[in-house]
Amino acid sequence: MDPYKGIKAEILDIIDETPTIKTFVLRPEKEFSFSTGQFIQFAVPKVGESPFTPSSSPLEKKKFEVTIMRVGRVTESIHNLRRGDVVEVRGPLGKGYPLNEFEKKEVLILGGGVGMAPLRSLLLTLLHEKQKYNRIVLLYGARTPADIVYKNEFSEWAKNGAEIYRSVDKGDDKWKEKVGVVTTLFEDVKLNPNNGVAIVCGPPIMMKFGTLKLLEIGYKPENIYLSMEKNMSCGIGKCGHCGLGKYFVCKDGPVFKYSQIMDIEGIWE
Amino acid sequence: MKFIGKENFAAFTNSLSKKYEIFYPTKVNEQQYEWFKLEDGKEISLEGFRTVLPAKYFFYSPRENLVEKTKKQTIIFGLRGCDIRGLELLKRIYLEEPKDPYFRTDILIFSADCTTFHTDCFCTILGDKPFAEEGFDLNFSCLEDGFLVEVGSDRGKEVLDSHSTLFEEATDIQKKAVIDKRTKVEEELKKQSSGKVLDLQNLKEKIEKNRAVFEEYGKNCVSCSSCTNICPGCFCFLLCEGEENKIRYSDSCQFKGYAKVAGGANPRKNLFPRFANRVYCKFLYRPEAQGLRGCTGCGRCISGCQGKINFREVLLKIQA
Numbered sequence: 008m009d010p011y012k013g014i015k016a017e018i019l020d021i022i023d024e025t026p027t028i029k030t031f032v033l034r035p036e037k038e039f040s041f042s043t044g045q046f047i048q049f050a051v052p053k054v055g056e057s058p059f060t061p062s063s064s065p066l067e068k069k070k071f072e073v074t075i076m077r078v079g080r081v082t083e084s085i086h087n088l089r090r091g092d093v094v095e096v097r098g099p100l101g102k103g104y105p106l107n108e109f110e111k112k113e114v115l116i117l118g119g120g121v122g123m124a125p126l127r128s129l130l131l132t133l134l135h136e137k138q139k140y141n142r143i144v145l146l147y148g149a150r151t152p153a154d155i156v157y158k159n160e161f162s163e164w165a166k167n168g169a170e171i172y173r174s175v176d177k178g179d180d181k182w183k184e185k186v187g188v189v190t191t192l193f194e195d196v197k198l199n200p201n202n203g204v205a206i207v208c209g210p211p212i213m214m215k216f217g218t219l220k221l222l223e224i225g226y227k228p229e230n231i232y233l234s235m236e237k238n239m240s241c242g243i244g245k246c247g248h249c250g251l252g253k254y255f256v257c258k259d260g261p262v263f264k265y266s267q268i269m270d271i272e273g274i275w276e
Numbered sequence: 277m278k279f280i281g282k283e284n285f286a287a288f289t290n291s292l293s294k295k296y297e298i299f300y301p302t303k304v305n306e307q308q309y310e311w312f313k314l315e316d317g318k319e320i321s322l323e324g325f326r327t328v329l330p331a332k333y334f335f336y337s338p339r340e341n342l343v344e345k346t347k348k349q350t351i352i353f354g355l356r357g358c359d360i361r362g363l364e365l366l367k368r369i370y371l372e373e374p375k376d377p378y379f380r381t382d383i384l385i386f387s388a389d390c391t392t393f394h395t396d397c398f399c400t401i402l403g404d405k406p407f408a409e410e411g412f413d414l415n416f417s418c419l420e421d422g423f424l425v426e427v428g429s430d431r432g433k434e435v436l437d438s439h440s441t442l443f444e445e446a447t448d449i450q451k452k453a454v455i456d457k458r459t460k461v462e463e464e465l466k467k468q469s470s471g472k473v474l475d476l477q478n479l480k481e482k483i484e485k486n487r488a489v490f491e492e493y494g495k496n497c498v499s500c501s502s503c504t505n506i507c508p509g510c511f512c513f514l515l516c517e518g519e520e521n522k523i524r525y526s527d528s529c530q531f532k533g534y535a536k537v538a539g540g541a542n543p544r545k546n547l548f549p550r551f552a553n554r555v556y557c558k559f560l561y562r563p564e565a566q567g568l569r570g571c572t573g574c575g576r577c578i579s580g581c582q583g584k585i586n587f588r589e590v591l592l593k594i595q596a
Contacts, residue, residue, distance in 0.1 A: 010374040011342050011515065011522045053517050057538065078539045211541055238537045240515045243374050246527070247512035248534065250557070253564040276543040 010243050013050055013095035014039070018088055019070060024156040028121050029086055030062065030074040035096060041065050042103030043132040044125055044234070044262050048242050049073060050095040051088070055081035058100075058239040060125035060261070064132055074124040074156060100242040101261050104129050104206065104232065113142040113199045117217050119189050119209025120149055123156050125234055126208050130164060137168045144196060148174045148189025148213065152182045172196055189213060190220045200225035206262075208234040215275040218265055228266035235260050235268070277446040281422040284442040289320050291439060292351060296384070299334065300353040301327045307394060307579075311352075322354050322388035322416050322423065325397060325406075326574050330508035331359040332366055335380045338505070338526040341518055342378050351384040353416070358399055358574035360387055360411040362508025365568045369511050378524070384431060387412040389458055393465050396575030398588040400466045401474050404573050407458055417454040424454045472592055476569075479559050482594050487552070489593045494551030496583035501528035503577035503587070509558060509570040529553050555590070 016039075020032040041047070043065050050056035063072035077086045088094065114133060118126040126145075133143050145164070149155045152175055165171050172192045174185035185192055189209070205226050207217045214233060221231050237249035237256040244258030252271035254260065268274050280288060292298060298314035301324060309327045311334075314320065334352055355363075363385075370379035390397075390406035399406055408415055413432030417424040424446050427433045436443060475482070504510040505526060512534075514527040527534060530550050536542040544550045558570030577587050 008374065009342070009377055009521070050517060053519075055517055056515065056522075076538075082538065210539070236537050236541075238535065240527075241513070243376075244372060245369055245376055245511070245513075246515060246524075247529065248514070248527070250529075250535075250561065253561040255565075273543040273549070276541060 010097070011241070013048065013097040015093050016096045018090055018092050018094065021088070021090060024074060024158070025154050027078075028074060028076045028154075028156055030072050030156075031085070031088070032070055032072050033094070033096065034070045038068055039071065039096070039099075040068065041071070041099035043106070043128045044103030045099035045101050046125075046239070046242075046257075046261055047073070047096045047098035047100065048239070049075075049085065050097070051081065051084045052093075052095055054084045056095075056097075056240075057081040057085075058242065058257075060128065060234070061099075062124040062127045064128060064135065066132070066135060074121060074127075076121040097242060100239070101257055102259070104132075104262055106132065109133070109204050110139045111141060111202075113144070113203035114140050115198060115203055115205040115221075116143070116145045116147075117189065117205055117207045117209070117221070118145070118147045119213035119217070120154060121156060122209030122213070122234070123147060124208075126206065127157055127160075129206060130169060134164065134167045134169060141202070142170065142199075143168060144170045144172070144198070146172050146174075146189060146192040146196070148176070148192070148209075150176045152179055170196070188216070190216055193220055193224060198224065200227075200230075204230045204232065206232045206234075211236070211275050222265075228269055229264050231265040233263050233265055233268070235263055235274070237261070277451060278425040278427075278436065278443040279419075279422055279446040279450050280425055280443050285423060286319055288439055288442050289314065289353075292435070295349060296351045297348040298351045298353060320353055322418055323391045324354075325390045325393045326356045326358055326576070327354075328576070328579070329506060330362060330574070330576065331355045332362060332508055332511075334383055335363065335366065336370070336376075336378060336524070340378065340524045342521045342524055347380065347382060349382070350380075351386055353386045354388045355385055355408070355412070356388065356390050356574075357404065357406055357408040358397075358572035359508050360385070360408040361404065361568070361572040362574075364411050365509050365562060365566060365570060366511050368566045368568060384414075384435065385412045385428075386414045386416060386432075388416045389418065389454070390461055390465075391418050391457070393461065393468065394575060394579065395468070396578040396588070397465060397573065398469050398575050399573030400462060401469045401472050401588065401592070402476070402569065402571065402573045403473060405458070406461050406465055417457070419450060419453055419457075424450050469588065474591055474595055476559070479594070483552075483555065483560070486594045486596070489590060490548050490552040490555070492593075493585050493590045494548045496585050497530070497547060497551045498582050499530045499532060499547065499550065500582045501530050502580035502582055503554065504528040504530055506576040506580045507570075508572055508574060508576070509562070529557065555594070 016033040022030040178186040239257040244255040249256035301309040370376040412428040562570040
């Protein structure tokens with residue numbers, strides 16, 4: 008087995024989420040199982056490879072989705088792909104969300120911008136067996152209403168049992184929900200940190216202030232789960248790139264409890 | 277424990293060279309040994325100290341197409357204790373599941389005791405020794421008229437057994453001579469480091485207290501990556517797209533772009549954190565995660581540093 012070799016996957020559909028974010032629906036050449044929160048390496052052959060966490064439910068076996076923001080060379084070339092193009096994927100890699108630790112608890116999902124991608128996969132997984140969890144709350148923030156991903160899905164999630172609160176940093180005429188950074192949403196929701204877990208994913212600055220807020224309102228470091236963004240290259244704990252203290256994010260993460268990494272310097276940078 | 281005389285040793289290597297590609301260290305000047313491939317009529321000397329380049333690049337290449345290659349059966353003679361310790365760490369990383377299928381595990385490792393040392397060598401300040409105690413297939417200790425040979429693996433024993441007529445049981449006098457010689461080299465090496473020993477147990481606290489050392493020495497770092505390239509314990513690489521499969525390039529945490537993520541965030545965009553990272557990785561992170569230190573005390577990073585940074589001094593100053 009060569010862990011550096013991927014399998015082929017065809018692009019079935021491309022959904023424009025925002026001006027800089029697209030969701031790619033991929034059909035792998037063979038069945039591809041992952042746990043929610045695990046990531047894949049997505050390669051445009053001969054161009055480059057980048058890590059992403061599938062944003063779809065792991066219960067769907069024939070296809071999966073990745074939501075990708077255009078930020079650099081590889082993501083630029085991914086955004087130029089068309090329906091029917093064939094890419095390569097390696098994985099699933101890393102450890103997913105420890106769902107068993109969330110059972111019989113109030114689950115708070117705190118997302119920012121494109122950081123909603125892995126959280127959408129998690130949310131779909133939780134909602135599928137919502138009776139296992141006391142409550143499912145989603146706090147989501149984006150820069151502007153146009154920057155919100157999965158725009159048409161929030162009402163569906165709410166209907167299926169998620170309590171949803173959203174904010175944008177800067178609203179527009181049509182925006183009737185909260186205006187302010189995502190942490191301002193904590194003013195509007197009563198949470199139970201004593202029997203709750205919080206799962207956070209978003210840009211570094213949002214992860215930092217989100218975590219600080221969670222600690223302030225009483226969440227324990229071991230009940231805060233963070234998706235750490237690092238530049239995974241090999242994805243299997245050998246190349247060193249995603250080093251975070253003693254951990255390799257690709258194999259020990261990408262999801263960490265805050266208590267595991269709170270003493271490591273520069274985790275928010 | 278076996279003994280092989282000088283003449284028999286020549287016959288031994290000559291016989292092996294028919295089946296194996298053999299590499300061995302050769303003195304090119306007073307301060308430098310380099311790896312040579314054994315050719316007809318050449319004799320292997322195992323005197324001396326570590327080579328300029330570590331042995332790790334026999335096991336994987338600094339630039340490598342990750343495709344199946346025809347591998348020649350290979351023996352490397354004369355790896356020193358530092359090379360062996362570095363390889364042990366690399367094995368823990370590359371051979372942890374899922375295994376890297378391109379990291380060679382078929383190479384026979386015939387190590388040798390250091391009989392002298394380089395002015396930059398400092399393994400004794402880490403409590404290490406200038407000879408290998410494990411991690412080899414066969415180990416050779418130089419004696420006046422031949423070598424004492426220790427078997428370290430079944431593979432090593434097989435090679436030895438297939439040439440059993442060339443070897444004899446080692447005598448107690450020969451065994452003692454090796455112990456004396458090892459002790460002498462170790463003592464002299466300790467003197468080179470003025471008998472100093474690092475308190476590895478309490479290094480973490482010392483690092484936190486003496487971070488100014490990283491600025492004092494790091495200001496001369498030019499981020500050239502010499503130190504990581506020639507370190508037997510550095511293993512980092514970057515995976516890129518190639519024609520058939522991926523290509524692996526050696527990479528270095530000393531490069532500015534090494535830790536940069538999508539969107540541009542970079543926890544080690546500044547020089548000092550990058551410089552400090554080498555010490556953290558080798559003395560804190562790898563022992564915690566892999567159970568082995570990433571520094572073997574070979575001093576190659578001192579020899580290779582373009583900024584004339586003396587890493588032995590850096591370590592001792594952290595402790596001071």
